Amino acid sequence: MPRLNSVQQLEEYRAFLSSRASHRPCLTVCAGSGCTAAGAHDVLDALRKEIRKQKVDDEIELKSTGCHGFCERGPLMIIWPDGTFYNRVTTANAAEIVRSVRDGKGAVEKLLYKDPVTGQRVQKEDEVPFYARQKRILFGNNGRIDPQAIEDYIAVGGYCGLAKVLSEFQPEQVIENVTRSGLRGRGGAGFPTGVKWSICRKYAQTKGGECYLICNADEGDPGAFMDRSLLEGNPHSVIEGMIIGSFAIGAKEGYVYVRAEYPLAVEHLGVAIGQAEQSGILGDNILGSGHSFRIQIVQGAGAFVCGEETALIASVEGRVGEPHPRPPYPAQQGLWRKPTVINNVKTWASVPVIINRGADWYASIGTEKSKGTMVFSLVGKINNTGLVEVPMGISLREMIYDIGGGIPDGKQLKAIQIGGPSGGCIPADLIDLPVDYEQLTKAGSMMGSGGMVVMDETTCMVDVARYFMEFLADESCGQCFPCREGTQQMHNILTGICEGRGTDSDLERLEDLGWMMRETSLCGLGQTAANPVLTTLRYFRNEYLEHIRNETCPAKVCRKLIIYEIDPTLCNGCGACVKVCAGQAILGEKDQPHQINSAKCTKCGACLEVCQPKAVLVS
Amino acid sequence: MPKITINGIPIEVERGTSVLEAARFLGIPIPTLCHDDGLIPAGACRLCLVEVSGKNGANRRSRLLSSCSLPAEDGMVIHTHSKRVQKARRLLLELYVATCPSSKRIQDLASAAGVRECRFEAKNEHCIQCGLCVRMCQQQMMAGAIGFAGRGERRHVARPFDMTSERCRQCGACLYICPVCEQRCQGSTATTTLCSGCLNFAPVCFQSYSDAMCFLEPCHACELAGPLRPEVGLKVRAVKN
């Protein structure tokens, strides 16, 4: 990898890489955290061995890439250049795969995606319904490049945006472009990015020019993993965005704050930064432009609240992650009291795309006030779990059914939780809601970082509210009174309801506490903490009343309100349940109907899972 | 020099002045718990919240912000006693009473804000984590012997490793500044949590003691009872003299 001292040299190098690009088939295997946990590295090893064994080292290339997004079907593979898509690959398939590529005779049928509705197998990635409806302007390259090879990124057009900015734009023009594109912060609040940059630049210029840039990769929302996948799979896209941003506001130093739970992202990002520095794309005098910028990685230490921008800044400074009252905002006074732009990973990754393809092109995607694409993690009770990148304004119906493949086991959709613990639950009857910032806020929820958890009839909404309160009571920094005490009180009330001790006054108390937290908390965590409760109260009030008045849990989740029994007419006495019973509560002789002793039963549900004749009943 | 408006009153202040300071200059009373003039503001208790609108007619919905930590900026329109602020204060104080019913200061503030019932489970804690003791020790006494530990529900004021630090000079400033531990309210009961002294319009202390227990600062109950119940008020004044 040569050192590039000018934009021209970068373009020459890019041309060189394109000319050298062999048209050899290339097997790419997704090695994102999800597929890795499913055995992707074993698959890679097996393929490597096969290629050597079949003596096609010079003919076939093997590459591990970042997350392709369809986690449900991992390990995933794509064969380039024709784009054949394989899912659920195992080590046993290695020989066949290599042979089929070597002979060029057609794909391995059984590894192709089979549409569950039509029963047809499809060959290419964009024929798979999960992918067909997406618009992957940020994630598209994940399946093509090795995240630890800067050459790959450059070969697919990487750092084109940077080159354009350095050779054609003034800083103010960059800001104008980003503002015109309508890009809004993808971390949750949706603040117009260009406006934030111009505020920072303005304050920096009146104060001697010192300012900073931060990439918020804390991704604390449980259920969200798109930032991780972008950092693991295409770290250069984020780096490029940050360099462009540093040019726009005049920052010389930048930080990427990655949560402690993402070691692979830290590793890949570190490698990418190192390679960028070696190539002259980061550091002093970038590509001979005179602009200098360095990026440092800072690791989190396990605190959800550090996703809040002022808490994150405190953490970078070596303090506890306790937020600051705002105003002043970080763009005015942030890291070490200097103007600081802090944006989410996806926001930074969007910047090169906007510069390359134009602000007007970007603004043509999405809705009136929410432009561009959004990346969602579609998880929970849904057939096709994974990462989805779609234009703003797509309907929930399309997300859940066309892309997500619907609810498994024939169950009914009940609610969709969007935005993590700061967001709310959208009920199934709002399924035609277009997904954008305004619509979600109107429905009582929030875009958040893009976590989308699908819930079916076996989910108890009161239990969900209680779960989020438990999370927030633990993760609250505890500094301000309403959040610290409010989350605890709300959690206590909700636990009481789930255990059958609820009273009618509970709902009013929850609503008042919710109002108080929203209006009086010091930071966004406290201000949005009541959202899960308030939305479930709004849309699922009957379920609360069932718990309170009738002491029943319609979804059969709340343990104190359900009983496990065995139907003696269906039980065949196999004893499978006895083996897994957590409380040793099942008695019975072999081949005789068994019984559950409810005093000992812990309601763990293991017996329900293993019972073949489905003799276990819950009421 | 920023020009702001508080409750319709225009005022020009020096850059760096907080809205709380500006309001106090005008004589407008804003309740606080974690504020002390000699310490850096924390914004932790949230009682000093005021309603802030943007300049020249809000282009955004107005917000509640803590006035102690809010630097006055040109064009700010502040309301210290709007309906929204009053509702927020009342709910906050209702929760404060539930958290710490034994604090006279909190009971007084609650009565003044019109809290008439406490619907939340009493937690009977002895610390509201206002942080005054920590800031006092660090900023005024220059010792820094105590601090916070933990996060969320586990957060509490602590001596590191539960051992008294060598930096502690036993000066007692932390005890002095605490709004909760130095004066106990005798009136709150287990069932109501609220002192209810002012509801009864009778000094509650006399049920258990022969002297009013208020030392330097009369309880809100007595203050109300005074002019409305002259015979009771006379008794209290006689006892004090």
Added chain:
Amino acid sequence: MPVTETDEVKELLTQFGKRRSSLIAVLQEVQRTHRYLPQPTLRRISQQLEIPLPEIYHVATFYNCFSLEPVGRHVVQVCMGTACHVRGAPKVLDRLLTDLKLPKLGTTPDAQFTLRTVRCVGCCGLAPVVRVDDHTHPNMSQPKVKGMIRKYAARPETANAVPAHK
């Protein structure tokens, strides 16, 4: 031993920089090496960085990564993210508590296992997820718990083991 601590802290500060902003990185390194944050080390850091001890103590008790007590040989982390919760993580957690004979989250008396919850490891497509040391176990369920524990109990310390994917 005091001499070793001074050396260790001095080395770490040289590596990360003798600044306030290095505090968290230094503590993470100490946690990784010693499996907890020893009191003398924290006092030494307070001296060297000139940060009041109560502030160091607050940082040490604020973040989930740090513990003031040693952790067990194997650290079992149950993901309690929303996707995992909806797919049954609480039941897996309860089963782990029962099988490890722990009344609540913490370390087993024989210091073999430390059971913790973690908020989302980012493998939501494979919920419920349990991480033991550096290995991620997808699609956990109650019947799988016993076998998993047995596998690790037989294994020696794997805390510093090379992660599966290398």
